[in-house]
Amino acid sequence: MSKNPKEEGYNFELRMRGFQYMVLAIFILLGLRFYVLQVARHEDYKARAENNRIRDIPILAPRGAILDRNGVVLVDNHPAFNVVVFPEDVASKEETINTLVENLGVDRKELTDELNDKVRPGSQPILVKQNALPSDRAWIAAHELEHPEIKVDQQPQRIYKYGNLASHVLGYIGEISPKQLEYSRYKDAGYKSGDIIGQGGIEAVYDEILRGQNGRRRVIVDSRGRPVAELEKIEPIKGQDIVTTLDFDLQNLAENLFTSKNETGALVALNPQNGEILAMVSVPSFDPNVFARNVVSTENRKEVRAIVNNPAHPLFNKATQSIYPTGSTWKIMMATAALEEGVITPKSSRIVCGGGLQLGNRFLNDSGGNHGSPDIHAAIVHSCDGYFYRLGLKMGVDMIHDWVSRFGMGQKTGIDLPSEQKGIIPSREWKKRVNPRDPVWKDFDTAIASIGQGSVAVPPIQLIRAEAGIVAGGKFYTPHLLKEARATQVEDVKYYDNQPTELMLSPVTVGIIDYAMWGVVNEGGTAGGVGFPRELNVGGKTGTAQVIAREKVRTKEHKDHSWFIGFAPMHTDQKAEIGVVAITENGGWGASASGPKVKMIQAEYFSKKLGRPILPELVAFNAQFQAKPEPAPAGARVMVNADRKRQPVRQ
């Protein structure tokens, strides 16, 4: 080799040496980087490699079933094949969306929204189609390679076996909303985005009891998300079954009583001795199955919208969330208070009726005519407004307010249903607040409040709790729907713990009230024409809640609401077992629309109890409206024995 640097003009050997050092430098650089990754940051990357390959696939726990008090299954689950999309495996959102829209009929907009939801964790599957057809499943299996993000998952699906039946009590389920996730109730209990929770009724109130514990499969997956091995499997634990206080037959009958006549309103039947609700109806109702399907499909979203946007508000539970003037049913509380305060006494209770009351330039009419000077018994039996105007004025608004508050008016009853309304009761403060132009409480206000109009508006549940408490001699039980949450392998049985609020009421007062209510039905009182079977000894009170002033009534929407509240048996040596309150919206006067409903419910209750028909009318009606469970979707196996069998209830 020529080694003459001068001749070459540059030093070839030096350049080769330089090249050598450059190579060395490159290797040192590479080596250092390998050191950093493999030694210094090893733990971090080790964890990331594990995250890559280990995936926890949740196994949803079936929610507990919901049963009636006799073991009739009202809500259950059946296994459904669902099509789900795992957002973290989506390579191209657009392609995934197009594929699902074209091949599985998924709603484009809904799916796009779901996929762009930033709150949802990537590992949480999106349910895009429920009850997948065999052809859907075959399509997904065939396209597993191109679309590893689309999978078929067998999940329990909620099924409300009788559709609309007791929908307001049972509630419905749905995905937890971002807003709900912020509530401490959900946040602290470990709920996460994408969870399906109860969104109304018992489903919501007892969600923790019903939901159970999800299991999981921990699997090793390859880069396409396909499980290649299972590391561990934790079986889910089903939620506790809830036995409600509802009686299927009473519930079903109550709903049919409204729907058969195309009427709207609410009805509550309960046991005054313990607050157990036997039936609770709000009409119109809805089919919770629509929400349970919760599919990203156009039809389902349309069904959901039809319920949510219905001007009749079918989701609203009128028994607890709608407030109405009580009308004359209010007089029971007025009479009880007046007797307890000594404003009137058992011996001296006569007050002039006068067919109404002249107050300044206004005449308050007695809708029942002139009743002379009745005593308290006759005043209740004939629902004498004139009597109660004057009685109310004697008592004064403060005394009225004080007593109805003691009966729980204007307060939540504490029923185990969400979003209960408090309602409005007469008080000076109330008038000041809502009527700043005329803030002073006047005799006129007291007089109309005394017959349950004007400043009175409460939900039906409050009314029946209060008057059931009076009938029960001053024991006010919280109306409730949970009878028992059945034990599972991890949870003990739970019962509803009901301690009554007690009010010292004189037995004489209670006796006078009971007898008067009995008279309303059985002595040719305002409900004399309803035709209650004498043997049941029903006692009750009619009520007519004015929607607008009577002389202006022209259309059905302005017709009065019809109230009836009745208890049975109302007998000196028996305790009342069943109290029923019914309000028929725009049903006209008290006895006409709601009286027969209460009669039928009570007749059904005692027919069942005594094991013999009591009312021919009821037998005919029931024969006409037989409830049948909705058939489970084809191929589905029902998870709980759901036959309408009477199973003994463990006490």
Place this chain on the structure above:
Amino acid sequence: MVEINQRNLRDVDWLLLLAPVALTVFGCIGIESTAPGPELKKQIIALVIGLAVAIVVMFTDYRKVIMNVAPFFYGITNVLLVLVLFFGKEVNGNRNWLHVGVSVQPSELAKIATILMLARFMARQRGELTLKDIGIMTAIVLPPIILIQRGGDTGTMLTFGAILASFYFLGGMRKLMLVAGMAVMVVGLVTAFPHLKPYQQERVKVIFDPASANPKGYGYQTIQSVIAVGSGGVVGKGIGQGTQGRLGFLPFAWTDFIGAVVAEEMGFLGILLMMVLYLLLIWRLISIALGARDRAGALMVMGFVALITFHILSNLGMVIGIMPIMGIPLPLMSSGGTAVISMFLGVGLALSVRMRRFVN
């Protein structure tokens, strides 16, 4: 041309022959762990052919190869590159495979042919490079660069650029021009960046900002490779135990990302062993170049060193996330027959230089 005698045999640099064999075997372990089908068998066949080629070439006089064979070799490889454009098979977006019973990658052969042609030209050149010299050298490299660019293989194109740059440096380009050239290169890369295809841009971006790269996008491979390397730790997960490679998180683990497989399964120690073997190979080559009898032989061997080094830097740099993905294989280790045989061809030529260092 081929001459075998006692003295020749004594002069064989056995270490230089052993290191590439060891590296190829090392690579085979990674291929076995991750490759589907017959890749391992093909690689072993290539190793045997490569060894045979090296031994034959070793006993051949490299001067005759450079002077007489190089132009034909260069011509043939360029023709093959043209054929690839028309009849080539597209693999992963790059058209650089030719199917003639077996798949060959003419661009790998073209690298060696170009080195030979550059050495041939510079055998006669003396002193600092003139502009004319630079022009001729560039002209030699341009045809394969253009042909490969047409095929869309940016990585291989850059390899030719690196070879050319090395020859500029070793051949005696003036220091000022070297500095100017580097400046031009930097400016060129920066101005070229916005004109790259989006996927290429993303592959560059992920180097500088891996955290904000789309893990599902073109940064995916880099991220997964770095995870594979890092999760290997000091001793690795064990041969055949890598999760990143075996479960498919590392795409094409047996070709471009074989280094990540080694890092994952054999850990930092495996990587050190691999780097020592490469350094051994390169050190032997440089010492041959330094002791070469003539300038052509020295330049040829140094060109080969430049080729190997650039491949290692690009490939391992990509594996550890400091270089963008360009599809440059790891010499001798990545699955690919033509590349392995080309490497052994280079080793054979270097051995030939060594055996003839004292012959006049």
